Amino acid sequence: MKVLVLTADANTLIYHRGDLIRDFAAHGCEVVTSAAEDYPHVKEFVASLGGRHRAIRMVRSKVNPLKDLVTLRDMWRMFREEKPDALFAYTIKSVVYGCVVARLAGIRRVYALLPGLGFTFVKPVTWKQKIVSRISEALHRFALKRADVIFMQNHDDVKLFTEMNMLPASVPVHVTAGSGVNMEEYSHSPLDEDETLETGHVRFALVSRLLISKGVRVFAEAARRIKQMHPHAEFHLVGPFDPNPNRVEEREVHQWVAEGTLVHHGMVKDVASLLKKMHVFVLPTWYREGVPHATLEALATGRPIITTNSVGAKECVKLTAEGEQQRRDGEMLMQGENGFLCQPQNVAAVECAMEWYLAHPDQVVKQGHASRQLAAEVFDVHLVNEIILKAMHLHEAPRSTAVLCHPSPLPLAA
Template sequence: MDGHTGSHSTDISSSAYVPPVSKSAAAPQTETGLKKVLHLINGEHYSGAERVQDLLGLRLPEFGYHADFACVKPGKFATSRRAQDCQVFELAMRHRFDLWRSRDVVRLVQEHGYKIIHAHTPRTALLAMLAARSCDAQFVYHVHSPTSRDSTRRFTNWVNQQVESWAMFQAARLITVSNSLSRHLASLHVPAEKVRVVHNGVPPLEEVPAREASQGTWTVGCVALFRPRKGIEVLLQALANLRSAGHDVRLRAVGPFETPEYEREIMALVAKLDLQAAIDWVGFTQDVNAELFQMDLFVLPSLFGEGLPMVVLEAMAAGVPVIASDVEGACEAIQSGVDGLLAIPADADDLTQKISSVVSGQVDWLSLRQAALLRQREAFSDRSMASGTAAVYDELLG
């Protein structure tokens, strides 16, 4: 399948089920005594939600669980993941309603002894719901962002919301990554007794380079899968405003574009604003920390549709002060004025002012950095995320 290599993966992408490779041949050994969980994921990208899944694969054994993964849109996850002790199955769906794949999920559960099917997207939730009806496994659904505001494609959002709502009412437990998402589920009349909040988390870094505020050029960074709801247009306008006001700033943009068409739109805007020489387009990278260490400020100008952005937590862990749009879970990670700043969504002038306040020294960069490092380690670690997830599993399995 496209984008997949490696011996720890099994391809069951044809209509007929192909048994997994034997453990003695290629599959990783599972520690005895660990209960097994099958995570159903999309898998075509390696972005925020995929980092959550990967970190759970790494950390859950500490709390008594072993995770494997089945990708319904095989791609970068299989080759980019760090959790190499987790088996990855390719279970490619031909379309979002390719429900026959639920039979393959059932077979995986029966052959490998998974106790929980943990889905992470609307299409995988549908498969998990159907599979759980036919096997002895509990269905858990992880809500990473508000599906009704996931993209600018209203009909697609509506379809995904209907599918997700149907599946959510069948799930034994729902995990949301922020309190704002729990309130969103409440507005959809999802029973509160099913919902558990488990904040996203990232590993605290053992070594964070000592730094001072920039005395020359300020590098403003952004890491994202660039698509319309990420609001890169707002950041580009703010960058142009700052440079016109005499601030020595440039942008380091890390990550791929969702589509070639959107990339062309953004490059046309860059040319219109005369910013070609002020931007470094890095593209996709697996070493996000190395990129963060090259930034003085991290900016996430999302317009809507966030849960609790992993990249915000990664920037905090790297000691890079964050300026993020005041949307959904971002405001749960950042205490504005203490360990970062919050900007009005879709307001380039307000974002310009927020960045300028740090660059000009009006807001102390070093204080933001030190507070961000402390807050991430205390409240948003990968260990706390895995512990919270395992606690949900414990509720179901006793």
């Protein structure tokens, strides 16, 4: 069986879907990958599995009719030349355009994964947003009718698409727990012997693209307030600047660094090693996530989580009975077994959660173990990939005995 894996961002072929591609190859599939970039490290990874990578022209973050026509033409040519048995497409343009062109090109099986809806299905405010939203809805509705199986990453997205009549009744829908996390690559790093916690040197980290909707400004403001009361607390911002219109400007980050609020690490290749030096992971997002991959890595490493009660993000904190009541009551902070959920865009809530860990350093250790357990029970990449393999009828195929290469750590791609 020949599988063509199509996405907009080449790095995610390893960072988010590397284990799935390995599984395709291990089950005897010939794999071809395609994305907007022709990165050497991606080509090397795919080649190590006996596959090939080829780039197509695709503008990832904007709709440009002329350039999108070029994308459609490139897809058509690639599908006709490769003649895959199946298309596995993820990210918005890959799904919306890929499903339709694949059918026209005669590909027999089409699998669509929606890893997160982002801004596309957030309630529009401006007329421009409303127009873009309506166009996106129409394109998704048209494209998903061409899929054989649809994968979504949380039940809130399924509910929304069901209410909007976006999901064809004849197409099965499977929910995966995000992209999953490799529990060996992101191994447990217990904090039991960390003596710095008792001295107030708690290190908080946010790992993400630097977008406003990922809560970067909320994190910085909460850090500024905590620093005034707890000068030994540390705040680490990890991630590259982003061209997205929703970006945090470089001058803002430079100002935070200059005033001593936080440390900016920029793009980090070995995220796992960095997380092991941190104590608490923070992602105050209100972006419509699938399930944030960086948060899954922090769970696997064994770090308590401060995030928001928003779509996708809330999956990463298991609320206590008290926390569930706090959510029903609409409180700004909700207690979990492995962290806290905060109201989105609420600096005070994030500040309170940080303050709690500074006052209860022993709970950093305890909740870190709870995070690791949650990752193992729900988000292990093998559990996630098994859902996909079964839906594609690959779980019964014999596994290859070949030794599969593991890629070097990649730059952050949250």
